[in-house]
Amino acid sequence: MTNDNKPFHYDPTCTHTISSVQVREAYLQFMITIAKMIREDMNISKDDLFVQEEMAKVMKLETDIANATTPAEERHDVTLLYNKMTLKELQEKFALNEFNWTFFIQGVMSSVSVQVDPEEEVVVYGMPYLQELKAIISKYSASTIQNYLIWRLVIDRVSSLSRRFKDARASYRKALYGTTLEEARWRECVSYVNNNMENAVGAMYVRETFAGESKRMVQDLIDKIREVFIETLDELQWMDESSKAKAREKALAIKEQIGYPDYILEDQNEKLDQEYANLNFSEHNYFENILENLRAGAQKSLKKLRERVDQDM
Known part of the structure; x- marks a missing residue:
């Protein structure tokens, strides 16, 4: 278990230690x-x-789910985990009582006005888990499953709640990590804003600390390296002309990401404003801001299904 905001996983072979x-x-x-x-x-x-x-029932369900999950040591080979299929095939292979994968995913995607049909392709990374899920769910009542879902939401957001909720996990942290020490609240807040509003914070940081010529100097260095690489291709005896042409094409297609995107420093910054246009934050409601950010982030991710990749980002 990497941190206390993740599902409680333990090794069943060590349950008596x-x-x-x-x-x-x-x-x-x-x-x-x-x-x-x-x-x-x-x-x-x-x-x-x-x-x-x-x-106690919720914990038992959580343990069963953890035991059905592919162990971390078996998840290194992505090719073994990568299973592409249509939504229709997903439904046929992993049907659950009174639950339709296609309808569920259609409902999720409709929140951002994206339509999907039963022939839409998806990638399933947890085949063994899904194969056991039906048997696991059948063992528990609807109320236990509901409580489990609520618990997963709550434990994921405990760090965003008031001090009394964070204090409630002190004994658990002590048993798990050997300490109850937590990161200072101000540092936690700064890290959250920095991680979730990267370009907005980055613009302020760059204006304050980044030397004006540094990015241009790095760009010049990259241009010279690329130029020398392309010139050197003509001297290679072991590479045929077709391969050299492909190498030149790839070298010219490389897009640099140096320090920060230029647009974040523009004065009338419509592109940067657009990144946060769907966020409605309040100065006095931290937890509600967290939920608002999660909502906007989820919608942004869902919309990517039909959007072209911005290679300049």
Whole structure:
């Protein structure tokens, strides 16, 4: 497990070691505590035994899903994971009770006005997982599956919630990492803005610190390297003319990415403004801003299905 915002995965062969037992117990207590806090915020009656039983079921489902997932050591060869098929074939091979893959994906893509049909090709990377998913789901009630989905959403966003939610995972972090130390809040916020508004932050950084001639100097160096490479091709005896022509074509087709895209420094910057046109942030609502950013990011990714690749980005 790489961090506490990812699914809880543990090695089933090590479930009886002291450390793994402690981690599982701390994780379950973390789940129970968060569930109680959410119920309290929603003015739902307190029922400790019920919450404990329900979250234990969620943890069992999460464990079954983890065990069905291809181990990391088996995911290095992408060619073995790459399985292209149509939506129709996906539905036929991995049919789930009362769930239609084609209708589901059509519904998702319709949110950005993109139409897909049963012949649309998709790539499936988790064949063993999907093969076992039907059997796993059949073991659990609809309420447990719903609770699992809600839990996955909550644990993914705990870092974005208030201090009391973050404090609730202290024991779990202690069992998992041996420390409860977390990154300072201001550093976390700066990192988030930098990672999610890269070009906007980059424009301010470049204006403040980047030497004016640095990018031009690097561009000149690249141009000279390319020029010498192309000139050298004529001297190669082992390469035929057809191969040389292809090599020249590839050398001239290379697009440089030096430091930053030039457009971010334009004064009337419509292109940069357009990158954030769909974001509606509020100065006083951090968590809502996170959700807004996730929504906009998801829509941007979905739209790429029918968009040409911008090779200058």
